[in-house]
Structures are given as structure tokens and as C-alpha cells.
Amino acid sequence: MTATGQAADTASTTQTRLQVDDLSVRFHTDDGDICAVDGLSFDLGAREVLALVGESGCGKSVTATAILGLLPDAAEMTSGRIVLDGTDLAGLSRSQLRALRGSKIGMVFQEPMTSLNPVFTVGRQIGEVLTRHLGHRKRQAREVAVELLDRVGIPAPRQRISEYPHQLSGGMRQRVMIAMAIACNPSVLIADEPTTALDVTIQAGILDIMRSLRSDLGTSIILITHDLGVVADIADRVVIMYAGRKIEQAPVEQLFSQPQHPYTMGLLGAVPRPGMAAMMHGADRRLAEIPGRVPVMTAPASDCSFHPRCPRAADRCRSLRPELEGRGHDHRVACFYPGEEGGAQ
Amino acid sequence: MTPVLEVTDLVKHFRVRSGLGDSTAVVRAVDGVSLRIDRGEVLGLVGESGSGKSTVAKCIMRLIEPTSGTVRLNGTDITGLSRRQFRALRREVHMVFQDPYSSLNPRMTCGQIAEEPLRHHRIGRRVARSERVGDLFEKVGLNPQMRARYPHELSGGQRQRVGLARALAVEPSLLIADEPISALDVSVQASIVNLLLELQQDMGFSCLFVAHDLAAVEFVSDRIAVMYLGKIVETTDRQRLFAEPRMPYTQALLSAVPVPDPVEQRQRERILLPGEMPSPINPPSGCSFRTRCPIAEPQCAEAEPLLAEVDGDAHLAACHLIGPAGEAPKIRSTVERAPPP
Structure with a gap:
């Protein structure tokens, strides 16, 4: 993205916590290179919940691992700057980065079972974060761990603290993960599909905890999800990704009421809404489909990556790459024919 | 007309080893399910x-x-x-x-x-x-x-x-x-x-x-x-279930599903359920939902509510607190929502 675009983004939030600028990540595989993320920029304001939305393979999880400095060996960050509370992460050593993870950035993953160590008690794992990053003594760490479990809504935290992960249900494990992630009161929490593996009644509780983190502790949250219901519930702003690029960004209400990119419109039309079936009869009872599938990018896009699936695709889309442009307040879209009427501006 | 599928009182209990030694426990995975298609x-x-x-x-x-019960196919x-x-x-x-x-x-x-x-x-x-x-x-x-x-x-x-x-x-x-x-x-x-x-x-x-x-x-x-928890607690046609859920669990479940519309979603009343589904090894006495039900009464622990007609045979629900004319028990929203952004 251009420098002017970045400035426009920054202006919308009073205080920027995290700034990602022109991030590109490439995977080196036996079958050649894959561009997982291509020129992605966004920033996260204080107390903001930013949703990164897209289908599998769009690069949203790779973005999270790149921010955390946890990219696998096969991946290479070919460009980009990540600035957290004024510190450029690129200038940091491995150990400095490690100190940052867990203290200033917390993370929560989709599968809480594989992210917790099965041979240590919950208390010990939370305690480790506190002793390592905050220099707490053992007893003090234990007390704080009890408080943290209480804060994420785990009943009887004094008993729970000496239990092992396998003794907890999926929802409880995810709460433990959140407790660990917020142990050092990080300014940014990255949550990668935090509720995808959970039942809806449990999901509602986890989303409430994230809401209270934002309001009580002032945590800024990057929420990675494919669930538009979750986005509607908790996000302030939304970034839609497709094939490694940001294709649309808007405040949440505007994104749902006036989606501009045909892919965003497709996604919104593909999810059933309550009461929708009752209004459709016989062969009319259909959801909007997006034909085809997400392409695997072997080189940075030189055209619109969505054009093979797009009902509006024209010659221009096949030969030129649309860049992000403003469409109203803080609403940006990368499409030559955006909006309901296809760009008659 | 013969239904294509008629399941009556289907029960499936699994025996599992529990803890150390040879003691076994019974998982009541399906506990008396009847349905027809x-x-x-x-x-x-x-x-x-x-x-x-x-x-x-x-x-x-x-x-x-199955442990017991019948499955009739045509x-x-x-x-x-x-x-x-x-x-x-x-x-x-x-x-x-x-x-x-x-x-x-x-x-x-x-x-x-x-x-x-x-x-x-x-x-x-x-x-x-x-x-x-x-x-x-x-x-x-x-x-x-x-x-x-x-x-x-x-x-x-x-x-x-x-x-x-x-x-x-x-x-x-x-x-x-x-x-x-x-x-x-x-x-x-x-x-x-x-x-x-x-x-x-x-x-x-x-x-x-x-x-x-x-x-x-x-x-x-x-x-x-x-x-x-192994039982059918409510069944009816699509419209009725979503418009007039009776059983408190159904009400809570419907309210927990986020609607993909930020304006509507942030104004909805939600019922937040405490705790989680109990283990089917040791289900609660009486109504199996009572441990999480926001309006459970002492009677709910005593007898198991049966799936009964609440609106003719088109709508069945299992709850002691459903009114005599089939009225849904009132549950006040347990969550205060922040105003929309």
C-alpha cells in the first residue's frame, strides 16, 4: 500500500498500538514458492477489536504468526514492518522478541489442547508466564494465577489451578489459554479462531471475556475468524483478505450494510440468516454461491486474484491489479467495479 | 402412510473403564430417543x-x-x-x-x-x-x-x-x-x-x-x-422452533448463535448459560438441563420432564415449567449488552 494510504488509516484511530506495513510472506516449498501474504498493511488502535476475515488459504493465520515472529522455517518475510507500541520488531533479537511475546503481545490459538502442555498443571503453566516475564516468586505467581482464572470465568479457581489440561473441557481450556495470554496485561491480544472448536453456548462466554478484556484492561484485539456471526458480535473494524491480500476494510456496521467488494458480498450472501428459509420456497431456497476456489499464489498478483470467480470480471480485472481506494469514511476496497452498482461513482 | 424412518425409545449405553482397576462406568450417549421422518x-x-x-x-x-429400542426403516x-x-x-x-x-x-x-x-x-x-x-x-x-x-x-x-x-x-x-x-x-x-x-x-x-x-x-x-445429553428436549417444525422455542435450553441455544448483522446482533437479548453440559456418565437427576437452567426449580431435580405436546402434536417439549396452555417459561436476558458502536 502507498504511504498516503497508510496515513489515512492511521488518522482514523487516535492511538495506534500495532502497525503492520507492507507485510509479505513467502513459503519455499518443493513445488516452488507460494506467496501467502502480499503487501498487507493495517493498524490496530487502542481498545479496538479488529477482525481479519477470510477463507482457508487467504493468509490470515500466516499474518498472525508473522506478527508474533513465529513463522516456520520454510517461510520468509520478504517485506514488511511491524511496529508495536512504537518499537519496530524487525530490529529486535530473538531473545528480545521472546520477551515481548507473552508480555506485550498475547496469543490464543484455535486448539487449546495442543497449545497447553499436558504434563504440567494449569497453575504451573500460567505461573511460568508470570515468573518469566514479571519475575514473580512462586507463591505470588500462584496467587495471581488464581486471580487470572477467576477473571476468565473459571469456577472454583483454587481447585482448578492444580488440575491438568486433560481434566478440563474445551471451553475451560480456552479460558486457561486466555488467562495465560493476558497474564502480563499485554497491549495486544491475537486470537486465531478462538471459538471455532467450541459449542455456541460456550463461544458466547468466550466472546464476553474478550469484550471485558477490552473494556476493563484496555486490550486491543486482533481476531482471526471465518465466522461472520462472531465478527458481527464483537469486531469494531474488519479487514477482508483474499489470496494473501487485503481486499476490503471498513467499520463493522458499514461492512455488513454496504459491502463493496464482490467477494465480501459473496461471503455475506453465502451464510444463512435466521428466518431466511421461511421466505424462500421450492427451488428458490438457495444460498448465494461463490463458484470456484481460492487460488494458490505462486507469484505476487499482477491482476485481480478474484477475477476467475467474480461475476463482474472485465478485461481490466484480468490484466491490472486493483489497489485499495477509499469508498466513504474509513472504508477502503480493492476493486475496479465496487459497490452495489459496480462502481458508478 | 408408513414413515421412512421411525425410531422408538432408542438407547445406546457405552461401557467405559473408569479410573484405575477394573471398575466400569456407563456412558448414556443416547437415552430414550424417539423420532420419525x-x-x-x-x-x-x-x-x-x-x-x-x-x-x-x-x-x-x-x-x-443400540442397547435397546427399535429403528424402523420403511x-x-x-x-x-x-x-x-x-x-x-x-x-x-x-x-x-x-x-x-x-x-x-x-x-x-x-x-x-x-x-x-x-x-x-x-x-x-x-x-x-x-x-x-x-x-x-x-x-x-x-x-x-x-x-x-x-x-x-x-x-x-x-x-x-x-x-x-x-x-x-x-x-x-x-x-x-x-x-x-x-x-x-x-x-x-x-x-x-x-x-x-x-x-x-x-x-x-x-x-x-x-x-x-x-x-x-x-x-x-x-x-x-x-x-x-442423550435426549430430545424439543421438536417441531422449523418456523415454530425459531419463533416460539419453549424449552429453556432451546431458547438459550438460539440466543447464543450470533447473527451475521452487527446492528441486530448487538441489540439481541441473550441468555448466557452457566457451566457446561454435564457428563453423560453421571447425568443429573430429574431434568438433565437443570444444572445450567437459569430458572430451574426444586421440582426439576425430582422428576424427569417428558416430551409432551405444547401445541398439539406438532410441537413437543420436555420442561416442567411450560405453562398449562403451552406457554414458554420466561427467562430474562442474563447479559447486558454494550450499545452498538
Whole structure:
């Protein structure tokens, strides 16, 4: 993205916590290179919940691992700057980065079972974060761990603290993960599909905890999800990704009421809404489909990556790459024919 | 008319070893489920993980033997039948699985996979079967050239189409779809839902659609049954369930599903349930939902509420607190919502 675009983004939030600028990540595989993320920029304001939305393979999880400095060996960050509370992460050593993870950035993953160590008690794992990053003594760490479990809504935290992960249900494990992630009161929490593996009644509780983190502790949250219901519930702003690029960004209400990119419109039309079936009869009872599938990018896009699936695709889309442009307040879209009427501006 | 499927008092208890030594415990996975599906009807079976919905599906398929109860397929009880006797009825019910990666044999081509039920039931000669597979591929929206491909060469959505072609090859009267879309991406989910509805209207089979995704269940089903801890707690037609849920669990479940509309979602009243579903090894006395129910009363711990008519036989619910005229018990929203941004 251009420098002017970045400035426009920054202006919308009073205080920027995290700034990602022109991030590109490439995977080196036996079958050649894959561009997982291509020129992605966004920033996260204080107390903001930013949703990164897209289908599998769009690069949203790779973005999270790149921010955390946890990219696998096969991946290479070919460009980009990540600035957290004024510190450029690129200038940091491995150990400095490690100190940052867990203290200033917390993370929560989709599968809480594989992210917790099965041979240590919950208390010990939370305690480790506190002793390592905050220099707490053992007893003090234990007390704080009890408080943290209480804060994420785990009943009887004094008993729970000496239990092992396998003794907890999926929802409880995810709460433990959140407790660990917020142990050092990080300014940014990255949550990668935090509720995808959970039942809806449990999901509602986890989303409430994230809401209270934002309001009580002032945590800024990057929420990675494919669930538009979750986005509607908790996000302030939304970034839609497709094939490694940001294709649309808007405040949440505007994104749902006036989606501009045909892919965003497709996604919104593909999810059933309550009461929708009752209004459709016989062969009319259909959801909007997006034909085809997400392409695997072997080189940075030189055209619109969505054009093979797009009902509006024209010659221009096949030969030129649309860049992000403003469409109203803080609403940006990368499409030559955006909006309901296809760009008659 | 004989229903295509009639399940009566289905019970499936698993014995598991518990703790150290030889002590065993009983998991009451399915504990007295009755349901029926008429010809050409789609019944949605919803519930959270551990509610027993997949076990019901497997009992109907006879992938597992029920502990007790009967499963009637087009009027014939299949629970007591020997393998040989069941073989003839096997044609009548087929299944699509959740995971399109593990439910297709990786060593067979997609054409062979779709043809297998035809071969198994000795239907048609080789040429006729091959033609039929070609037709099936077209029906499920796959290029006939895909027949020579192996499952690993296909995307998740394409694999699920192969699974549908296999399940429908012998024109069963009942299709059991166990979480058929939950492993797929949003846009692919839409196309599989559309395909399923299209095929169902076209071929007229009945369908048991098992899923935890309420929005999808509402979209495809004519009637819906809600399961909690091995039991059906409420069942009625689609409109009524969503408009007038009676059982407190159903009310809470519906309120917990986020609506993809920020303005509406942030104004909705929600009922937040405390705790989690109890273990089916040691279910609570009386009403199994009482431990999480926001309005449980002492009587709920004493007797188990039976599935009873609340609005004629079209709407059944199991709750002591439903009023004499079938009124839903009032639950005040337990969550204060922040105003929209």
C-alpha cells in the first residue's frame, strides 16, 4: 500500500498500538514458492477489536504468526514492518522478541489442547508466564494465577489451578489459554479462531471475556475468524483478505450494510440468516454461491486474484491489479467495479 | 402412510473403564430417543458436542448396535436383523460423513468410490454401472472426467460431492448427513447446502441432517429436533422452533448463535448459560438441563420432564415449567449488552 494510504488509516484511530506495513510472506516449498501474504498493511488502535476475515488459504493465520515472529522455517518475510507500541520488531533479537511475546503481545490459538502442555498443571503453566516475564516468586505467581482464572470465568479457581489440561473441557481450556495470554496485561491480544472448536453456548462466554478484556484492561484485539456471526458480535473494524491480500476494510456496521467488494458480498450472501428459509420456497431456497476456489499464489498478483470467480470480471480485472481506494469514511476496497452498482461513482 | 424412518425409545449405553482397576462406568450417549421422518421430509437434529446426535445417526445406520429400542426403516425393524437380512434393506439408507478427507478410500478413484454401492448390491452390468456413475457425477456437479481422479487430488467441496454421489448411487429412501458441511469453508458450505436441497427436491429422498450449526439446520430442515445429553428436549417444525422455542435450553441455544448483522446482533437479548453440559456418565437427576437452567426449580431435580405436546402434536417439549396452555417459561436476558458502536 502507498504511504498516503497508510496515513489515512492511521488518522482514523487516535492511538495506534500495532502497525503492520507492507507485510509479505513467502513459503519455499518443493513445488516452488507460494506467496501467502502480499503487501498487507493495517493498524490496530487502542481498545479496538479488529477482525481479519477470510477463507482457508487467504493468509490470515500466516499474518498472525508473522506478527508474533513465529513463522516456520520454510517461510520468509520478504517485506514488511511491524511496529508495536512504537518499537519496530524487525530490529529486535530473538531473545528480545521472546520477551515481548507473552508480555506485550498475547496469543490464543484455535486448539487449546495442543497449545497447553499436558504434563504440567494449569497453575504451573500460567505461573511460568508470570515468573518469566514479571519475575514473580512462586507463591505470588500462584496467587495471581488464581486471580487470572477467576477473571476468565473459571469456577472454583483454587481447585482448578492444580488440575491438568486433560481434566478440563474445551471451553475451560480456552479460558486457561486466555488467562495465560493476558497474564502480563499485554497491549495486544491475537486470537486465531478462538471459538471455532467450541459449542455456541460456550463461544458466547468466550466472546464476553474478550469484550471485558477490552473494556476493563484496555486490550486491543486482533481476531482471526471465518465466522461472520462472531465478527458481527464483537469486531469494531474488519479487514477482508483474499489470496494473501487485503481486499476490503471498513467499520463493522458499514461492512455488513454496504459491502463493496464482490467477494465480501459473496461471503455475506453465502451464510444463512435466521428466518431466511421461511421466505424462500421450492427451488428458490438457495444460498448465494461463490463458484470456484481460492487460488494458490505462486507469484505476487499482477491482476485481480478474484477475477476467475467474480461475476463482474472485465478485461481490466484480468490484466491490472486493483489497489485499495477509499469508498466513504474509513472504508477502503480493492476493486475496479465496487459497490452495489459496480462502481458508478 | 408408513414413515421412512421411525425410531422408538432408542438407547445406546457405552461401557467405559473408569479410573484405575477394573471398575466400569456407563456412558448414556443416547437415552430414550424417539423420532420419525416422513417421505420426502428433512429432519434437522441439532445439539452441542456430546449431546448424542451422531450416535443416533450411527445407530440408524447400524454402524453401532443400540442397547435397546427399535429403528424402523420403511416399516421394518432393522435392530434385530442379521447381517444377511439387513443387506437387502441396506440400500434404503446411506450416509454422508463430516470429514471428506477420511471418509473416501484414498486408494480408489472417485468413480470407483461412487460405483461401489452399485457393485455391492449387484445392480446393473459394468457398462450400465459406468453410465450411472457418469449421471451421478453430473447430478452432483462434478465434471465426469473427475471419475479417474483420486480423492487427494480434489478439494474438500469436491470430495463432499463424491460422498454425495456414493450415498445416492442406489437411490436410498433415507440420506443421513452427519455434519456434512462443518469441515468446509463458508462459500463451499453454501454450494453443498444448495446441492443437497436441489437433489432432495429432485430425487425426493428423506433426510436426517445432523449438525451443530443452527443457521444451516434452519435453512435445510422442514422439522427440527433439539438434543441435550442423550435426549430430545424439543421438536417441531422449523418456523415454530425459531419463533416460539419453549424449552429453556432451546431458547438459550438460539440466543447464543450470533447473527451475521452487527446492528441486530448487538441489540439481541441473550441468555448466557452457566457451566457446561454435564457428563453423560453421571447425568443429573430429574431434568438433565437443570444444572445450567437459569430458572430451574426444586421440582426439576425430582422428576424427569417428558416430551409432551405444547401445541398439539406438532410441537413437543420436555420442561416442567411450560405453562398449562403451552406457554414458554420466561427467562430474562442474563447479559447486558454494550450499545452498538
